[in-house]
Amino acid sequence: METLLLSAEEVKSLITMEEAIDAVEEAFRLYALSKALMPPKVYLCFENGDLRAMPASIMGYAGVKWVNSHPENPGRGLPSVMAVLVLNDPSTGFPLAVMDATFLTSLRTGAAGGVAIKHLARKNSEIFGFVGCGKQARYQLLAAMEVCNVELVKAYDVNKRAEEKFREFCESLGVECKFKELEKVCDCDVLVTTTPSTKPIVKSKWVAEGTHINAIGADAPGKQEL
Ligand SMILES: NC(=O)c1ccc[n+]([C@@H]2O[C@H](COP(=O)([O-])OP(=O)(O)OC[C@H]3O[C@@H](n4cnc5c(N)ncnc54)[C@H](O)[C@@H]3O)[C@@H](O)[C@H]2O)c1
Incomplete structure (x- = not known):
């Protein structure tokens, strides 16, 4: 063998x-x-x-x-x-x-986000907030597009070049992408966080009731996004 x-x-x-x-x-x-x-x-x-x-x-x-x-x-x-x-x-x-x-x-992590959205997010979810615009944000978006209708992406990243590249990616998929300040990005139907942050960056008071959150980044001891 x-x-x-x-x-x-x-x-x-x-x-x-x-x-x-x-x-x-x-x-x-x-x-x-x-x-x-x-x-x-x-x-x-x-x-x-x-x-x-x-x-x-x-x-x-x-x-x-x-x-x-x-x-x-x-x-x-x-x-x-x-x-x-x-x-x-x-x-x-x-x-x-x-x-x-x-x-x-990348694919598997995106897919896990897609499964979560499919079963846990509101069925009419169409406004997506992205905190962190790196590699995993792309796969989360690709998966989201498989399970619902993504009308608008609101995005925030500390790195403006990463934001710009993410907008280009969104547009290549035919999805409108707007840069917003963090608080406004959190005002959405589905919030996706994909940062390596070690401190909370999303505050509960910014997140409306019924918003689904895919918190992807905090995958090791000492990391925290929410
Ligand atoms: N849960 C899982 O199974 C899983 C799988 C893959 C990756 N991850 C984690 O997801 C995170 C992102 O991975 P990636 O491959 O997209 O990395 P990446 O480096 O490609 O992207 C991370 C992005 O987050 C941005 N960022 C950093 N701090 C920020 C902050 N405070 N606010 C806003 N943006 C910020 C960076 O500028 C960068 O653009 C990592 O922590 C990684 O370990 C988790």
């Missing part, structure tokens, strides 16, 4: 956002039925970022993703989040595949 090696381009060619949303929804369902194994992540925390191991087993497969989060990486020409995934056969432990998981992480 040979272990399959999959590059980022090969992984990209194999799965769409629509398929990822279906897969993530099914994974959540099986986990809720105790038909999946997913122990807590193991973290290695450093001064300027962290690495995590994320093991899981579901539907006759097992695997572990090894992924980092280093917020200052874009300034060094690297993504903030990069990953590799090893897929194993649980019956023998054989490593079936080793694949680039940077794209997969």
Whole structure:
């Protein structure tokens, strides 16, 4: 038997956002039925970022993703989040595949946001607020567009270049994007936060009742967005 090696381009060619949303929804369902194994992540925390191991087993497969989060990486020409995934056969432990998981992480995280919007946001949600306009904001938007009608994006980022690039991305998808101050961005149907902040940035008094929040960024000890 040979272990399959999959590059980022090969992984990209194999799965769409629509398929990822279906897969993530099914994974959540099986986990809720105790038909999946997913122990807590193991973290290695450093001064300027962290690495995590994320093991899981579901539907006759097992695997572990090894992924980092280093917020200052874009300034060094690297993504903030990069990953590799090893897929194993649980019956023998054989490593079936080793694949680039940077794209997969972006897609999967976006898809989880999409599943949350599908089941938890108001059905007529159309105004989306984005706090943080980096890579993950794009995947959250792509997923949102699969599950509802995104009429307007209001966006805020401390980095004005990131805001501008996000607007270009929105417009490439035919979605209007307006830059607003933080408080006004929070006045929306669905609020998506994708920053590496370690201090709360969204205040509860800015968020109207019934607003759905996808808080994505605070994924490690010491991080907080709300
Ligand atoms: N929950 C998950 O499964 C998951 C998955 C992937 C990424 N993440 C996390 O999401 C966060 C963003 O990841 P990314 O890949 O989009 O990173 P990124 O570096 O591409 O984008 C982050 C953006 O946030 C902006 N930002 C930083 N502080 C801000 C603040 N106080 N207010 C407004 N904007 C601010 C930055 O300028 C940048 O544009 C990270 O913390 C990452 O670890 C979580």
